Amino acid sequence: MPFDPHFIARLIPALLDGAAVTVELAGLTMAICLVLGLLVALAHAARGPLGWIAGSYIQLVRNTPLLIQLYLVYFGFSMAGFGLSGFASGLLALCAQNGGYVAEIYRGGLQSISIRQFDAGRALGMRRWTLYTTVILPQVVARVIPPLTNQCIAIIKDTSQVAAIAVMEIMKITEVWVETSANTYDVFLGAALIYLALTSIAGLIGKLTERWLAFAQ
Amino acid sequence: MNELSPLIHSFWYLVRGAAMTVLMAASAVVPATIIGILLALLHVFGGRLTRSAILGYLFLIRGIPLLVLLTFVYYLMPLTGIDLPPFWGVVLVISLYYAAFISEAFRAGILALPQAQWDAARSLGMTRGLMLQIVILPQALRLAAPPYVSLCVSLVKATSLVSIVGLWELTMASREVVERTLAPFQIFIGAAAIYFCICYTLALYGRHLERRVLLGH
Amino acid sequence: MEGTLNDASSSAIEVPQSRQQRPMLEIAGLRKRFGAVEVLRDVSLAVNPGEVVVVIGPSGSGKTTLLRCINLLEEYESGTITIDGEPIGYRFDARAGRRLRMSERDVAAARARIGMVFQSYNLFPHMSVLQNIVAAPVRVRGIERRQAEARARELLAMVGLSDKAAEYPIRLSGGQQQRVAIARALAMDPKIMLFDEITSALDPELVGEVLAAMQQLASDGMTMVVVTHEMSFARDIADLMVFMDAGVIVEEGKPDQLLFAPRTERVRAFLTRYNDRYRI
Numbered sequence: 149m150p151f152d153p154h155f156i157a158r159l160i161p162a163l164l165d166g167a168a169v170t171v172e173l174a175g176l177t178m179a180i181c182l183v184l185g186l187l188v189a190l191a192h193a194a195r196g197p198l199g200w201i202a203g204s205y206i207q208l209v210r211n212t213p214l215l216i217q218l219y220l221v222y223f224g225f226s227m228a229g230f231g232l233s234g235f236a237s238g239l240l241a242l243c244a245q246n247g248g249y250v251a252e253i254y255r256g257g258l259q260s261i262s263i264r265q266f267d268a269g270r271a272l273g274m275r276r277w278t279l280y281t282t283v284i285l286p287q288v289v290a291r292v293i294p295p296l297t298n299q300c301i302a303i304i305k306d307t308s309q310v311a312a313i314a315v316m317e318i319m320k321i322t323e324v325w326v327e328t329s330a331n332t333y334d335v336f337l338g339a340a341l342i343y344l345a346l347t348s349i350a351g352l353i354g355k356l357t358e359r360w361l362a363f364a365q
Numbered sequence: 366m367n368e369l370s371p372l373i374h375s376f377w378y379l380v381r382g383a384a385m386t387v388l389m390a391a392s393a394v395v396p397a398t399i400i401g402i403l404l405a406l407l408h409v410f411g412g413r414l415t416r417s418a419i420l421g422y423l424f425l426i427r428g429i430p431l432l433v434l435l436t437f438v439y440y441l442m443p444l445t446g447i448d449l450p451p452f453w454g455v456v457l458v459i460s461l462y463y464a465a466f467i468s469e470a471f472r473a474g475i476l477a478l479p480q481a482q483w484d485a486a487r488s489l490g491m492t493r494g495l496m497l498q499i500v501i502l503p504q505a506l507r508l509a510a511p512p513y514v515s516l517c518v519s520l521v522k523a524t525s526l527v528s529i530v531g532l533w534e535l536t537m538a539s540r541e542v543v544e545r546t547l548a549p550f551q552i553f554i555g556a557a558a559i560y561f562c563i564c565y566t567l568a569l570y571g572r573h574l575e576r577r578v579l580l581g582h
Numbered sequence: 583m584e585g586t587l588n589d590a591s592s593s594a595i596e597v598p599q600s601r602q603q604r605p606m607l608e609i610a611g612l613r614k615r616f617g618a619v620e621v622l623r624d625v626s627l628a629v630n631p632g633e634v635v636v637v638i639g640p641s642g643s644g645k646t647t648l649l650r651c652i653n654l655l656e657e658y659e660s661g662t663i664t665i666d667g668e669p670i671g672y673r674f675d676a677r678a679g680r681r682l683r684m685s686e687r688d689v690a691a692a693r694a695r696i697g698m699v700f701q702s703y704n705l706f707p708h709m710s711v712l713q714n715i716v717a718a719p720v721r722v723r724g725i726e727r728r729q730a731e732a733r734a735r736e737l738l739a740m741v742g743l744s745d746k747a748a749e750y751p752i753r754l755s756g757g758q759q760q761r762v763a764i765a766r767a768l769a770m771d772p773k774i775m776l777f778d779e780i781t782s783a784l785d786p787e788l789v790g791e792v793l794a795a796m797q798q799l800a801s802d803g804m805t806m807v808v809v810t811h812e813m814s815f816a817r818d819i820a821d822l823m824v825f826m827d828a829g830v831i832v833e834e835g836k837p838d839q840l841l842f843a844p845r846t847e848r849v850r851a852f853l854t855r856y857n858d859r860y861r862i
């Protein structure tokens with residue numbers, strides 16, 4: 149039963165189609181969250197009512213499951229009249245969740261910079277803008293790359309949950325093929341391998357970015 | 366107010382679902398923690414073969430979504446003829462999945478201890494077993510407590526995935542209610558609120574532990 | 583008052599009654615490399631019972647490594663180390679013609695009779711001062727807890743910290759922590775005490791109290807090997823001074839002779855540089 153080459157020959161293109169959707173979904177989410185997370189982090193740092201809203205948002209998305217958020221967006225919005233497609237709902241929910249996590253990553257990165265860096269820069273007579281762009285920001289960026297890489301990997305894995313709202317990414321295709329064929333092992337093996345490949349590539353890109361940044365300095 | 370009535374009528378049903386969620390999470394956390402500590406110790410002290418095996422295990426868990434593993438076991442169980450109730454099947458998968466992350470958190474705790482702690486213990490004539498028992502592990506576990514609690518929160522949220530393979534807990538319960546009442550907004554927000562109560566409480570405890578760790582003992 | 587020691591407890595330590603003619607510590611032909619670098623090159627040293635040996639030298643000279651080899655915190659490639667006649671770590675097997683590693687249990691037992699104090703992070707932060715001191719006697723040597731606690735309080739009195747028994751290390755100053763570390767090492771009744779630059783990480787005003795504790799120990803007759811930068815203290819306490827550089831013992835001799843009339847150029851250069859910055 150396992151390792152039937154004809155079956156595998158048909159399986160691979162199907163899984164790759166799913167992988168394309170996964171990559172698109174994860175890529176868009178990551179891109180949006182990098183910006184969204186920064187905005188939320190800045191709002192959170194700003195204190196005042198805006199800070200409180202940002203803080204509550206972060207706590208809310210971190211303490212509720214992604215699946216519930218997915219169902220809420222998909223079924224809730226369609227009931228309200230403006231139904232979103234599975235992909236769009238998935239994108240919205242994924243961005244909402246991970247925006248909160250990315251914001252916390254930025255916060256951690258900024259907090260980890262010793263106060264002496266600020267003092268040293270100011271003692272050299274730097275003005276705020278110069279201080280931030282030439283001393284603080286490069287260090288924050290360097291510190292933030294590893295956790296962001298991990299978050300990207302988490303996002304890739306999270307996309308599997310949009311199978312629950314019928315988006316044809318890897319997990320959903322796996323489900324369909326397992327239901328309609330007897331080669332359970334092959335299908336899951338294929339899915340696992342593709343996910344491993346995607347997450348490994350993401351990890352590699354992260355490491356290379358780290359090294360490139362260190363070199364650039 | 367009749368907007369909320371579907372939620373109010375089904376609230377008790379959802380709470381029972383939440384009880385199942387907590388039961389599932391608690392059942393998974395115990396083996397995950399025990400296995401996690403063992404894996405961490407093996408990773409730090411084990412021979413090359415042991416460590417390679419553990420690194421391979423960590424690579425697989427880090428790269429494959431939990432949902433894929435859950436679905437795989439769901440389809441696999443009937444084929445192998447092992448007569449395991451579905452509840453314990455998913456608890457097993459979730460435990461093994463989170464054991465990997467927990468082991469990394471504990472390993473980080475062990476490695477964070479200053480070399481002098483090991484030196485001091487050895488120079489007093491302690492054997493490795495005694496040293497681990499009274500010097501290394503008490504400190505390492507305290508250091509790892511905050512990220513550990515964070516992982517517990519993540520585990521609670523992960524139980525929502527078992528609804529996709531047909532097991533009953535809070536997410537499944539809320540889906541059933543939505544199908545009946547066609548009020549996705551209220552019900553899913555209600556479910557989210559219940560999850561929030563559980564997870565936020567855990568998260569607050571984690572922050573309390575973090576402050577205790579920072580303050581020394 | 584802080585820093586003073588009880589004269590009444592001048593015999594708080596029992597000097598091990600080994601035969602006076604046998605060296606307490608014998609290091610012979612010690613060699614160690616870190617990768618391609620030889621950090622210890624054929625080092626030999628003998629320390630008699632009750633003697634205080636102070637090792638000085640530039641950083642990277644191998645002094646700390648030498649100390650750590652004595653109680654096998656570091657492995658070494660060849661050479662033997664003997665404590666009070668008993669080999670530690672490796673036994674030379676005449677039949678096999680090479681050295682054999684002793685079992686972990688033997689090594690641990692040997693370490694129990696050697697006391698060591700480190701530069702920093704000595705104490706176990708999750709235990710109180712008293713718990714720190716009694717942990718090893720109770721768990722390693724099997725001494726009854728009440729007896730161990732009584733002894734611990736004696737030692738705390740000797741280093742002038744009787745009132746700190748229930749405190750946690752984080753509440754103590756650096757100097758107080760190091761004094762507790764000394765008490766903790768003494769609680770195991772060691773034959774010899776090793777000190778690895780124990781005042782180097784301290785604020786200057788806290789150094790005195792720790793040196794005073796070491797001075798008391800020396801007067802009570804403990805065999806000690808001390809690595810330090812504190813030259814005037816070294817001169818006061820040492821029976822023998824050893825100068826190490828680049829993994830070898832360059833010169834050894836009585837303190838006044840080594841410090842003021844060194845025979846080798848390297849020692850002279852080191853001391854001149856030192857003297858330019860401080861006074862001996």
